[in-house]
Each structure stands twice: as structure tokens, then as C-alpha cells.
Amino acid sequence: MAITPTGxxxxxxxxxxxxxxxxxxxxxxxxxxxGAAVAALGAYAWPAGVMAQNMPGAxxxxxxxxxxxxxxxxxxGSTGKEARQQPFSWRIxxxxxxxxxxxxxxxxxxxxxxxxxxxxxxxxxxxAGRVRLEGDVELPILLYARxxxxxxxxxxxxxxxxRLEAVDNLIYVDASAQIQQTYFTPFAxxxxxxxxxxxxxYTSYTYHVxxxxxxxxxxYSYLLRDNNIWTNVNSAPTATNNAYTxxxxxxVRRNPTPLGWSADYQRNDVQxxxxxxQLVELARFSGLARPDRELELSASVGYENDRxxxxxxxxxxxxxxxxxxxxxxxxxxxxxxxxxFGPSYRVRLEDRTQLAVWSVEAARQITSYPELLATLPxxxxxxxxxxxxxxxxxxxxxxxQFVQQFINARGLPQTLGDPLAIYTTQLHLEEHxxxxxxxxxxxxxxxxxxxxxxxEPLGSADTTDALLSTALNSTQTGAxxxxxxxxxxxxxxxxxxxxxxxxxxxxxxxxxTGNASAHETSLNALLSVLLSTKTRVFxxxxxxxxxxxxxxxxxxxxxxxxxxxxxxx
Numbered sequence: 001m002a003i004t005p006t007g008x009x010x011x012x013x014x015x016x017x018x019x020x021x022x023x024x025x026x027x028x029x030x031x032x033x034x035g036a037a038v039a040a041l042g043a044y045a046w047p048a049g050v051m052a053q054n055m056p057g058a059x060x061x062x063x064x065x066x067x068x069x070x071x072x073x074x075x076x077g078s079t080g081k082e083a084r085q086q087p088f089s090w091r092i093x094x095x096x097x098x099x100x101x102x103x104x105x106x107x108x109x110x111x112x113x114x115x116x117x118x119x120x121x122x123x124x125x126x127x128a129g130r131v132r133l134e135g136d137v138e139l140p141i142l143l144y145a146r147x148x149x150x151x152x153x154x155x156x157x158x159x160x161x162x163r164l165e166a167v168d169n170l171i172y173v174d175a176s177a178q179i180q181q182t183y184f185t186p187f188a189x190x191x192x193x194x195x196x197x198x199x200x201x202y203t204s205y206t207y208h209v210x211x212x213x214x215x216x217x218x219x220y221s222y223l224l225r226d227n228n229i230w231t232n233v234n235s236a237p238t239a240t241n242n243a244y245t246x247x248x249x250x251x252v253r254r255n256p257t258p259l260g261w262s263a264d265y266q267r268n269d270v271q272x273x274x275x276x277x278q279l280v281e282l283a284r285f286s287g288l289a290r291p292d293r294e295l296e297l298s299a300s301v302g303y304e305n306d307r308x309x310x311x312x313x314x315x316x317x318x319x320x321x322x323x324x325x326x327x328x329x330x331x332x333x334x335x336x337x338x339x340x341f342g343p344s345y346r347v348r349l350e351d352r353t354q355l356a357v358w359s360v361e362a363a364r365q366i367t368s369y370p371e372l373l374a375t376l377p378x379x380x381x382x383x384x385x386x387x388x389x390x391x392x393x394x395x396x397x398x399x400x401q402f403v404q405q406f407i408n409a410r411g412l413p414q415t416l417g418d419p420l421a422i423y424t425t426q427l428h429l430e431e432h433x434x435x436x437x438x439x440x441x442x443x444x445x446x447x448x449x450x451x452x453x454x455x456e457p458l459g460s461a462d463t464t465d466a467l468l469s470t471a472l473n474s475t476q477t478g479a480x481x482x483x484x485x486x487x488x489x490x491x492x493x494x495x496x497x498x499x500x501x502x503x504x505x506x507x508x509x510x511x512x513t514g515n516a517s518a519h520e521t522s523l524n525a526l527l528s529v530l531l532s533t534k535t536r537v538f539x540x541x542x543x544x545x546x547x548x549x550x551x552x553x554x555x556x557x558x559x560x561x562x563x564x565x566x567x568x569x
Contacts, residue, residue: 091122091123091565091566094563095561098115098561100112100559102196102197103147103198106554113151116144117140117195119140121157122137127397130168131162132162133160133161134162136157138158140156142154159177159180161175174209174212175209178204179204180203181203183201186502191557202240204232204234208228210225220255221251222251223249225248228245241274241275243273245268245270247267250264250266256289257290258289258291259288260287262285266281266283276309278309281304282304283303294325295325296322297320298321298335303315317338317339322334331348331350333346345362347360350387352388355439359384361434363430364432365430366428367430368428369422377418386399411484411494413482413496416448419453423468424468426458429458430453445482445484447481450478452476456473473505477501478498478501481497491530504516518546518548519546519547522545523544524540527540538564541558542560544556
């Protein structure tokens with residue numbers, strides 16, 4: 001969630017690595033046309049009658065078969081709830097990788113290596129009474145044959161969320177923890193594999209606790225929420241600062257019948273250690289109108305007070321919004337607001353058919369590094385599949401299990417390509433547009449993501465590091481494509497391609513050509529074979545390349561890998 005939502009209410013969403021960011025209205029129009037074209041192409045390329053065979057949720061459903069990742073017909077009269085699994089699913093994997101450039105260095109100094117990865121882990125999906133806990137934890141142990149003194153490590157990975165309903169239908173507590181390997185800047189080497197250990201890599205720890213009160217009575221609803229985010233950085237290549245973010249949100253709403261109103265207050269305080277606190281504060285009053293059951297309109301006026309690094313701004317704000325639900329599957333939300341830094345907006349359009357799901361999002365708003373790490377990425381594959389299967393697997397617990405097994409069986413990634421969340425101690429303005437599309441069939445699955453994200457700092461520069469300051473004032477453009485194909489009932493092949501291009505918004509002194517740029521490409525091919533309901537073996541190849549105006553100009557890496565997964569059912 002960005003620091004300052006333009007709608008009347010918002011809740012923090014949680015994520016695994018990388019974040020969406022914002023773009024311009026003209027780009028949104030092109031994105032909508034492109035999204036519709038992709039959806040039409042998918043419907044034409046794979047006729048519904050062909051793809052519906054053996055599809056999850058075609059008629060009665062159960063959880064996906066471990067053999068094929070497709071749902072099998074449930075027993076007559078079954079609801080599918082008999083397939084409910086135990087709360088914890090334990091697993092262990094072992095993998096060997098041969099790489100010709102383990103640290104993603106230039107050709108003149110690169111080192112080849114053999115990397116052994118042993119990774120115990122578990123998934124949790126627990127719902128009982130007023131408590132919900134779900135997520136995934138893995139503890140990869142990485143051992144390097146040639147560069148062990150430099151690279152041997154344990155690299156924890158986690159994404160766990162929970163909710164407690166402390167008082168029935170009144171007081172709740174949301175909490176989450178995310179641990180991930182990520183990268184400081186897109187101008188330096190990044191990788192799709194944690195076996196690589198470039199100097200640009202580091203581990204981020206994000207913890208979120210959010211107690212809140214939510215109550216509705218008749219036409220009135222009330223919300224008071226206190227979001228707290230702690231962000232820590234470990235194994236960083238340069239000096240970093242931990243951060244604490246506090247966001248207070250309050251709202252009173254009278255539902256439109258057909259007219260209504262809402263009043264809301266938001267205060268967001270971002271504090272990095274040894275740095276000045278930065279603040280965004282908003283108060284609004286909105287008039288609401290619902291001319292029919294599908295459409296809701298709003299108009300707002302309010303006041304904003306911001307404190308950035310060595311700079312303060314305040315002034316009157318005003319805006320308008322629309323919420324449209326023409327069907328259960330098609331959703332459209334748009335908000336525009338005049339803010340003290342200029343126009344701010346947030347737009348999202350999403351739709352699904354029986355076999356495909358697609359979405360378009362665009363936004364321009366203030367955000368911060370800690371909140372980007374705590375936000376669900378727009379290119380989340382589980383989110384797309386959750387939407388696709390929502391009507392066929394209505395129980396949230398069963399659907400979450402269904403989606404994760406489907407992803408594992410088909411060799412799909414957890415996230416598609418997204419802009420890199422750049423480390424910075426400053427609040428910044430982000431302008432973003434993105435399109436996500438997925439289509440699944442009896443034997444094929446395709447997921448596509450394209451995006452463009454422009455960032456610029458707010459206030460005076462808070463770093464003298466040329467690489468970090470350039471990344472904060474830059475534009476990232478990228479695309480990713482994942483295709484999965486079932487060769488045999490127990491054998492599946494998947495191919496992933498991703499590229500990202502980043503360019504500084506302004507010329508910089510350290511680059512002779514003016515604007516700095518970097519171009520990165522990665523290609524991964526994977527073949528997996530299911531030996532039993534508990535054991536899967538896999539192997540593949542990887543190629544990565546980057547060309548950049550910084551440092552020594554980039555790298556190339558080729559790798560072979562093979563491994564085995566074992567699940568303790």
C-alpha cells in the first residue's frame with residue numbers, strides 16, 4: 001500500500017518481493033487496449049471447449065492432482081471440503097548448480113563454481129475460529145565449492161500473514177513477516193536465483209502489525225486502523241538504516257442510499273534511524289452517490305500537510321472517484337485527486353473468464369521503501385489464480401491450497417516481473433502502469449506481465465551515493481513471460497523469459513553519454529518429473545545478461561542445475 005491512498009479507505013496488503021509503481025493517464029489508455037487485445041487473443045487461440053477438459057473446477061472439484069496439477073472430478077455429492085489438508089505441509093529439497101559466473105562479475109574476473117543448495121521448508125494454512133495463519137517459510141543452506149569463504153551462507157526466505165479477530169465483528173489484528181533476498185539498484189547486477197551472490201544483493205526483513213477496529217451498523221460504518229511496519233536490512237554492500245513506519249487511518253462512512261458521505265483522516269510517519277522523520281497527513285470529506293446497484297460515484301475536498309527532507313508543503317486537495325461492478329467478474333475502480341505535489345490517481349480494471357484472468361493498474365502517488373516491501377506485488381501469480389478460481393472454489397482455505405498446489409504442479413513462479421523496489425531513506429513519487437494476464441488449459445499455462453515505472457525523490461537529496469541517487473530518479477520498463485506445458489502425465493516443461501530496461505530521468509556527471517541506462521535479460525528452462533505423490537525431480541538451464549553504464553559494464557552468466565523435492569504428506 002502506498003503511503004497516501006487517494007480513495008476514502010485502504011488496508012495494508014502484504015507481499016513477496018518487488019512492488020508496483022505508477023504511470024501517466026495516456027499510458028493507461030494504451031494499457032487498457034493492450035490488455036483487451038491479449039484477452040481476445042487468448043480466447044481465440046485456445047477454444048473454451050478444448051481448454052475446459054480436465055480443468056480445475058470444471059463441474060465438481062477437488063484439490064489438484066499431484067500428478068498433473070489438474071483437479072479431478074469429486075465424488076457424487078461431494079463439496080470438495082473432504083480434501084482439506086493439514087495446517088502444515090513440510091518439505092525438503094536438494095539442488096546442485098554449475099555456474100560460470102557465481103557473483104555476476106565482468107568476464108575478466110568472473111569465477112565459476114558448483115553450488116549445493118539444501119532447503120528445508122514448510123507451508124502453513126490454518127483457519128480456526130477467529131484465527132487465520134497462512135504462508136511459506138524456507139531455509140536454504142548454500143554451500144559453494146570454490147568460493148565458500150565468501151559465499152557460504154544460510155539464506156532465509158519467508159512470507160507469512162495472520163489475522164486475529166480479538167472481539168467478534170469489532171476488533172482485529174493483522175500481522176505479517178517477509179524475508180527476501182533483493183537488490184539495491186537496477187543499475188547493478190541482479191539475479192533470478194539466490195545461488196548468485198553479487199555485491200548488489202542484500203536481505204530485507206519486514207514485519208507488520210496492524211490492530212484495527214471495524215464496525216458497521218445499518219447504513220453507517222467505522223474504521224480505525226494503526227499500521228506499524230519495521231524494516232531491517234542485513235548483509236548490505238553499503239551503509240543502511242533500519243526504519244519504522246506508522247500509519248494511522250480513520251474513517252466514518254454513511255453508505256449511499258442513493259446519497260451518502262464519508263470523512264477520513266490519514267497520517268503516515270516514516271522514520272529511518274539517524275534521519276529526520278518524514279510525514280504525510282491528509283484529511284478529507286467525500287460526498288457519495290449510487291445511481292444504481294453497480295455504480296458508485298464520489299467527490300472529495302480536504303487538506304494535506306507533508307514534511308519531506310528539508311522541505312514542507314501543505315494545501316487544499318480535491319478529487320473524484322468511481323467504483324463500478326457490472327458483474328461478479330468485472331471490477332473497475334478509479335480515483336483522481338489534486339494534491340500539493342500535483343495530480344495523484346489510482347486506477348484498476350480486472351476481469352476473468354472461465355479460463356483466463358487479466359488486470360490493468362495505474363497510479364501516481366507518494367510511497368516509501370518500507371511500504372513497497374510490505375505491499376503485495378501487482379505481478380503476483382497466486383493473486384491472479386485466486387481470482388480465476390474464486391467462483392469455482394469458494395472456500396478461501398481450500399482455494400489457497402488449490403492455488404499453491406496448482407503453481408507447484410505446473411512449475412509456475414510466485415511472481416511475474418515487477419520494478420525493483422529501490423532502497424532509499426526518502427519519500428518518493430511513483431508513476432506506474434502495468435498489465436497482468438494469465439490463461440490456463442488442460443496442458444498449457446501462460447502468464448504475461450508488462451510494466452513501466454517512473455520514480456523521483458521528494459525533498460532534498462538524502463544520499464551522496466551516485467548509484468543510489470540515480471536509481472531513485474529513474475524509469476524502469478520491463479516484461480516477463482512464463483509458459484508451462486505438460487509433456488506427459490508425470491512430466492512438465494516450463495520456460496520463463498524476463499527483461500528490464502532502466503534509464504535515469506536526468507543526465508548524470510559520471511556517465512559520458514548523459515543519461516545512465518542498464519538492460520537486463522534472463523531466460524530459464526525447467527523440466528520436472530513426478531516420481532511419486534511425494535517426490536519430484538527436476539533439471540534445467542539458466543542464462544542471464546546485463547549491460548550497464550555503471551561499473552565495469554555488466555555481466556553474462558550461464559548455469560545448469562538439477563535437484564529433487566520431497567514432500568512429507
